[in-house]
Amino acid sequence: MRKAMLLRSFDAEWGKNRLEALSDGVFAIAMTVLIFNFKLPEDLKRTATANEVWNALGNLIPEFVGYILSFVILGAMWLGHHNVFHALRRTDRATIWLNIMYLAWVSMMPFTTSVYSAHMRTTPGVFVYSANVFLAGVSIMILWYKVRAKPDMLVESLTPQQKHSIGTRIWVMPLIALAGMAGSVIQPEFGMTAMSLIPIAYAAVSRVQARRAAKLAPPDEAA
Amino acid sequence: MRKAMLLRSFDAEWGKNRLEALSDGVFAIAMTVLIFNFKLPEDLKRTATANEVWNALGNLIPEFVGYILSFVILGAMWLGHHNVFHALRRTDRATIWLNIMYLAWVSMMPFTTSVYSAHMRTTPGVFVYSANVFLAGVSIMILWYKVRAKPDMLVESLTPQQKHSIGTRIWVMPLIALAGMAGSVIQPEFGMTAMSLIPIAYAAVSRVQARRAAKLAPPDEAA
C-alpha cells in the first residue's frame, strides 16, 4: 500500500470532477452537433412554396431516424459513464487516458451518424456506425475492468449488486454493436435492426434487474 | 419505502449534478450554434463595397428575428428546467431518460429556427418550429408530473406555492406552441404571432404571481 502511494506520489492526487466535466462537455456537444446533419437543400429559395418546403423536410426523415437513434445511444453511453464514474473514488493516469480514448469514439458519433443516415441501405453505412458504437463500448468496458481490479479506486459504499449491475450493463452495447457489424455485412437491414435493439435491450435489462431486486424485498412490502 | 430502496439498490444512488451539467452544456451549445444560421452570401467578395456589405447584412434580418426569438425561448426553457431541477432532490433512471428526450428536442432548435427564419411566410416554416417547441414543452411537463407524483424525489423545503408556480408555468409554452401549430395551418402569420407571445406570456405570469404573493404580505410591509 505504501509503495502504491509512493508510486503515485509524483502526481498530484486526482479527483474525478474535471474528468467528468470534460466528458459531460464532449457528450453535450456530440449530442447537439448531431443536428448539423439536418440541412435544407441549398437550392431551396426563400420564395419556395409550402409544398417545396414540406418536400425538403420530408427528405430529412432518414436524418431524423439517425438523430433519434444516436441521441438515445449517446444517452445510454452517458448513463453508463455516469454509472461507472459514480462507482469511482478517484482517477489515475491510466483511467484518464482510457476515458480520453473513449471520448474520441463518442465524439465521432455525429460523423458516423451522418454516414448511417445517408447510406443506411448499404453495408458501409451500417458497418461504420456499428463499429463506432462497438469501439466506444469496448473502451468503457476496459476502463471498468481496470478500475474494478483495483479495490481502492472504488467507493466503499458500492454494493456487490451495484457492481454486478454495472458489469452486466456494460456488455449490452458492444455485444449488440458487434451483431450490428456482422449483420451489416450479410444484409444492411440486419445491422440496422440490431442497432435499433440497443434501447430495447437496456429497457429489458432494467426491468429484469428491478424484478430481481423486488423478489428480494419481503412480501409484506410488495405493492 | 424499504421496497423502493431495494428496487433502487441495483443502481448507484444518483445525484442531479451531472444531469444538470449535461443539460447546461446542451442548452449553451444550442443557444450558441443558433448563430450558424447567419451567413454572408458566398459570392460576397472581400473587395465588396460598403453598400454591398450593408445589403448582405440587411438580408439577414429574418435570421436576426429568429435568433432573438429562439434565444428567448431557449432561455425560458432553460429557466423552466432550472426551476424543475431546483425542486428535485435526486434523479432516477426514468427522470434521466425523460431529460435526455427533452434535450433531443432542445438541441433540434437551431435547425427548426433556420427553417423558421428562411420560410416564416409558409405553413411548414412556422409549423415545424412550433412543433419543436411544443414537443420540448410536453417532454419537460411529463418529467415534472412524474417527479411530482413521487414525494421522495422533491426537496423537503419546496413550498406548495413554489410547486404551484412550476405547475402553472410549465403549461404556458406547450399551450402557446400548440396554438402556433394550429395557427400556422390557417395562416403562417397567425402562428408567428402566437410564437412571439411566449416571452410576453411568461412576463405576464411572473407579474400575476408576484402580485398574488404581494397581496399575502401584511399591508404595513408594502412599499
Place this chain on the structure above:
Amino acid sequence: MRKAMLLRSFDAEWGKNRLEALSDGVFAIAMTVLIFNFKLPEDLKRTATANEVWNALGNLIPEFVGYILSFVILGAMWLGHHNVFHALRRTDRATIWLNIMYLAWVSMMPFTTSVYSAHMRTTPGVFVYSANVFLAGVSIMILWYKVRAKPDMLVESLTPQQKHSIGTRIWVMPLIALAGMAGSVIQPEFGMTAMSLIPIAYAAVSRVQARRAAKLAPPDEAA
C-alpha cells in the same frame, strides 16, 4: 424585507451555479467556434504544392487578426462576468433574463468577427463588430447596476474598493466600442484602431488600480 421574501416565495430560491455554468458554456463555445472562420479555399487540392498551401494560409491573416482580437475581447468579457458574479450572493428572475440577453450578444461574436475579418476596410464590417461589443457591454452594465441597487443580492464581504473597481471596468468596453462605431462611420480604420485599444485600456486600468492600492500600503512594506 419580509415582503421581498414573500414576493420571491413563488420561486425556488436560486443559486448562481447553473447560470455561471450556462454562461461559461456559451463563452467557451463562442471562443472555440471563432476558429470556424478559418477555411482553406475549397479548390485547394490535396496535391497542392507547398507554395500554394503557404499562399492559402497567408490569405487568412485578416482572419487571424480578428481571431486574436475577438479572443481577447471575449476573454475580457468573461473576466468581467466573472467579477460581477463573484460579487453576487444570489440571482433572481430579472438577473437571469439580463444574463441571457447578454449571452445572446456574446454568442453573436463569431459571426460579427467573420464580418469584421472579411470586410474590415468598410464601414459596415467595423460598425457591426463594434455594435456587437457595445450591446454586450451595455447588457452586463445594466445587470450590474440592477444588482448593485439591491444590497441583499451582493456578498457581504464585498469591499467598497472592489465595488468601485467593477463599476469602473464595466464602463471601459461599451465606451470604446461606441467610439469604434462612431469611428467606423468616419473612416473604417478609425473604428479598427479604437477596437484594438480594448485590451490596452484594460491593462492600463489594472495598472492604475494596482498603483492606487499600492499607495495605500504602508511604505515599510513597499518592494
Place this chain on the structure above:
Amino acid sequence: MRKAMLLRSFDAEWGKNRLEALSDGVFAIAMTVLIFNFKLPEDLKRTATANEVWNALGNLIPEFVGYILSFVILGAMWLGHHNVFHALRRTDRATIWLNIMYLAWVSMMPFTTSVYSAHMRTTPGVFVYSANVFLAGVSIMILWYKVRAKPDMLVESLTPQQKHSIGTRIWVMPLIALAGMAGSVIQPEFGMTAMSLIPIAYAAVSRVQARRAAKLAPPDEAA
C-alpha cells in the same frame, strides 16, 4: 505580504473553479469539433453503391490519422492543464490572461489539424500544426513558471516531487513540437514523425518517473 493583499484588494478574491470550467469547455469543444474535418464528398449521392461509400470513407484515412493524433495531443494538453491547476491554490489576473491565451491556441487545433490532414506531405501542413502545438505548450509553460515563482499561489500540500514532475512534463510538448517545426522545413515526413512521438514521449516520462518513485520505496514493499 500585507502589501500583496492590498494590491489584490481591488479585485474580488478569485477561485479557480470558473477558469477550470471555461477551460474544460474549450477542450471539450476543440476535441469534438475535430470531427468536422470528416466529410463525405458532396457529390456522393444517397443512391451510391457500397463500393462508392467504402471508397469515400477510405479517402478519409488522413483525416482519421490527424483526428487520433490531435485527440491524443489535446488529451495530453488537458492532462497537463489539470496537473498545473491541481497545484494552484488560487488564480490572479495574470494567470487568467495567460490561460485565455493558452485556450486561444488550444481552440485553433481543429483548424491546424485539418491543414495537417490535407497537406501532411508539404512543409506548411506539418509546420503550421507543429507551431500550433508549440505555442500552446509555451503558453502553459509560462503560466507554470509564473505561478511557481509565487509560493502563495500553490497549494501547501504540493510536494517537491510533484512540482518536479510537472516541471519536467511541461517541457516535453513544446520541445518535440519545436523539433516538428524544424523537421518539417527539412522534410515534411521528419516533422510528422516528431509529432507522432508526443504520446510515446509522455508514456516514457511516466514510466521513468514511476520507476524512480519505486526505487524510493523500501524493498520489502516491492511487488
